[in-house]
Amino acid sequence: MSKALSGKGGGKASAAVVFTLVSEPPEGGGGGGHSEEEEEQECQDVGRAELDLASVLRTGRDIVDASVEVFRVKTEEEEEEDLEEEDEDEEDEPIGTFTLSIIAREALRALVKKS
DSSP: OHHHHHTOOOTTOOOEEEEEEEOOOOOOOSOOOOOHHHHHHHOOEEEEEEEETHHHHHHTSOEEEEEEEEEEOOOHHHHHHHHHSOOTTOOOOEEEEEEEEEOOHHHHHHHHHHO
16 A cells, blocks of 8 residues: 555555445345345445545645545446447446545555655
């Protein structure tokens, strides 16, 4: 993480925090006994958002009340269709936003300084 924050990581190092929005499980019809397969089917990934922690170091300021766009998570079938189509200019539309604050400037600086 410290290499990704400082920009010295090279390659695939990322300082992004990924948030996953999941669906609320439907209310069950009593019983309470669920198999792992049933529980896995109840919650589904609905949206995904990313926030770049390196921006805290670049700007020297914590992130306060930032509006972060949430993008729809595609099904495996949709991902395959996208791979077959060669239209890379198409961008996903956000399905919503959420507001968050990350007060971590000093901790991130210490982490980078330590490495």
